[in-house]
Amino acid sequence: MARGSTRPTSRDVAQAAGVSQAAVSLVLGDKWRGRVSETTAERVREAARTLGYRPNLAARNLRLGRTRTVLLVVPALTTEFFAGVYTGATRVAAEHGFGVVLYPSPEGIGPARNPFASAQAALDGVIASSMAADALTAIRGDQLPLVMLDSDPEGSLGAATVNLDIADGIRQVAEHLLSLGHRRFLHLAADVASWTFEVRARELAARLGTVPGTTLRTAHSPISIEGAVTAAEAALAGPGPRPTAVVCDDDQLAAGVYKAARRAGLRVPDDLSVTGLDDLALATAIDPELTTVRLDAERFGERGMRALLAVLEGRAPESGDIPVSLVVRGSTAPPR
C-alpha cells in the first residue's frame, strides 16, 4: 500500500509478494497453471488477502473490452412481477459470471427514454421489456446485443424476442368464462400502447367472436389500482345491459374492479365475475380470491438472460413461448 489512502492495485500486491504485476494478474485470474509455481501463487494470494486487494473493474473492463454486465430495462418495480424477472435473469447471469443492472423506465410501461444516460454502467447487452419503438431504435443504433421481452417478434428490428404465451392465457380465460355461461363481457384494458396488451385485446375478441350472441365492450385504464377504480366505475355505469364478466389486463386492474363493484353495490362473483392476469400476491389477498392467469416471472427472466447469452456467443436463442396457466379461484361464477 504505497501511497496513503488509495486502494491497493495489483502492482502493490506484486511488490508485497515480491513478484511482477503480471504474475499477480495470472494468479488472481486463475491462468497460472504451468506458469507460476504453487508456492509463489500462494504467496501472491496471501499478499492480496492481507492488503485487501480488489481489482479495479474500470481497468479490467477497459482492458477486456467487455464488462460482463447487462442491463435489464423494466417498466416498473411496483409489483413483484418484474422482481421475479430480475431474480431469474440474475440467477442465470451469475452462473455465467455476469451481473445484471436494473433500469426501471421512469415513464412506466410507456415510451422509455434511452436508458444509457442514467445507467452509466458499461454494458455488454440489454434485455428490454415492453419498450417503445423510439427507445428501441436508439438501443439498436448502439449496436448492443438486445433481447426483447414480450414484444412483437415481427417489429423488433431483428432483436431476439422471448415471450410469454399470453394469447393462450387469454384463450383459457375466455374459455372458462364462456363455459360458465357468460355472454356479456367487459375488457378492462391497460391504457398503454404495447404489443403485449394488443395481444390480449386481439385474442379475446377473436375467441369471443366465434360465439354468437356474445357482446364485448372495452374500457381503458392506467395500470394501477386507483386508476382502474375510476375506469371500471365509469364502464359499469355505462348504457345498455351490464356485463356479467370483466376480463382485466392484469391483477392490479382486477383489484380496482373489486373496489368499483363494491361502490356500485355489486357482489363478486355473484353479480360480476372478474379475472386478472399475473397471479400476484395481491390476487389471493383480496376477497374473493382472484381467478387469474399465472405467469412464471422467474422463468421469463431466465429465458431472457439465456437468450442474451446466446446472442452474445453468436448462437441462436431458444425458441418457443413460455407457457402460462389459468388459476381458477373465487372471483368467477355462472352469471345469475
Place this chain on the structure above:
Amino acid sequence: MARGSTRPTSRDVAQAAGVSQAAVSLVLGDKWRGRVSETTAERVREAARTLGYRPNLAARNLRLGRTRTVLLVVPALTTEFFAGVYTGATRVAAEHGFGVVLYPSPEGIGPARNPFASAQAALDGVIASSMAADALTAIRGDQLPLVMLDSDPEGSLGAATVNLDIADGIRQVAEHLLSLGHRRFLHLAADVASWTFEVRARELAARLGTVPGTTLRTAHSPISIEGAVTAAEAALAGPGPRPTAVVCDDDQLAAGVYKAARRAGLRVPDDLSVTGLDDLALATAIDPELTTVRLDAERFGERGMRALLAVLEGRAPESGDIPVSLVVRGSTAPPR
C-alpha cells in the same frame, strides 16, 4: 470509423473532424471555453454526432478514478416501497450527474451478502437498507462511502444514517387504538432481526406499558401475505381472551391478518381492528381499507442520496428523522 465493427472512439471523432483527440475530449467534456474556437467545437460535435460516438465509460472511469455511480442495496422489490426509494434516490442522483444501480439482496431483508461480487459496476458509494452487521463490515472494509437507511445510528460503524420516524408512527398507532378503547393487543412482528423492526416492538411495548390493564402478545411472521396468514391464524387461535386489535409491522402482514380473520369467521373491524405500516396500494385494495402509517418512500430515497452526496463531498449530512403520518381508514373501530 477506422476498423469495421468496433464502436467509434474519441480518436475516430478527432480524425473525422481533423483535430487531435485532446480537442475532442475538451469539446465533448465542455472544458473548451477559451481553448478551442466555436467553429472547431461545432465541427467536433458534428463529427461525434454523425459517427454516433458515445464515450467508453470504462476508460473514463479508469481515467477519472470515479464512476459517478452508487449502489442502492434494498431487501426486496416485491412492493412499491423500495421502488419509491429508488425513484427518489435516482431523481437526486440525476441532478448531480450520478447513476444508481440497484442491488436487491437475494436473502431478502435478512443477512445480505457482500453485494460487490454480483454488482460488477465500479462504485463511488453505497446506500444500504437494513443490512446485517457482517455485510456492513464488509462494505466498511472497502472504504466506500456509505449511508445506511433505517438502521441503528449507534451501531452503524460510523456510517451516516437516514431514518424514517417509525417510532413516532407506532406511537400514533398505539394512541389511536387506545383512544378507541382497545386493551388487548397482538403485535404481528416481522420475523427478521433488523433495527427498524426492533424499534416497532420497543416503541409499542413502551407506549402500551403506560396504560394499566393492557395486554400485549407478540407473534412473528415472515414478511409476506401468505406467511402472515399462517402466523395470524395460530396467534388468533391461541389460549386466553382473543386480542381486539392487531398491530402489524407492515401492510403485507395486515393483509394476511384479514385472510386469517375471514377463515376464523371474524369480521374486520367489528371483531378485530387491524393496522399496517407502509401505506402500499394494497392498503386500499383490501376490504375494509387499511388503517396504516404512511411512509414517504421517495423522500426517504432523496434524503439517502443527498446524505451520500454530502459524505462524498466531505460535508455533514442533513440530520433529523423523516416524519410519517397515521392514515385512519376502515380497519379500526372500537372493540365490541
Place this chain on the structure above:
DNA sequence: CCGAACAGGTTTTACGTATAACTTCTCCTG
C-alpha cells in the same frame, strides 16, 4: 517595438489491468 498575454490548439502521459511475447534455467531424450 518588445515582451507578455492570450487564443487555439497539439503532444504526451497516466489511470490499472490482462496477456502476448520474451527470457532464463533445468531436465530429459535420442
Place this chain on the structure above:
DNA sequence: CAGGAGAAGTTATACGTAAAACCTGTTCGG
C-alpha cells in the same frame, strides 16, 4: 552431449479517456 521441451517467471504493450504540459502565432499595452 546437443538441443528441445517445459517450468517459472518478467517485460512490454494496449485498451480509451482526461488533462497537464507544451507549442505557435497574434495582439496589445507600455
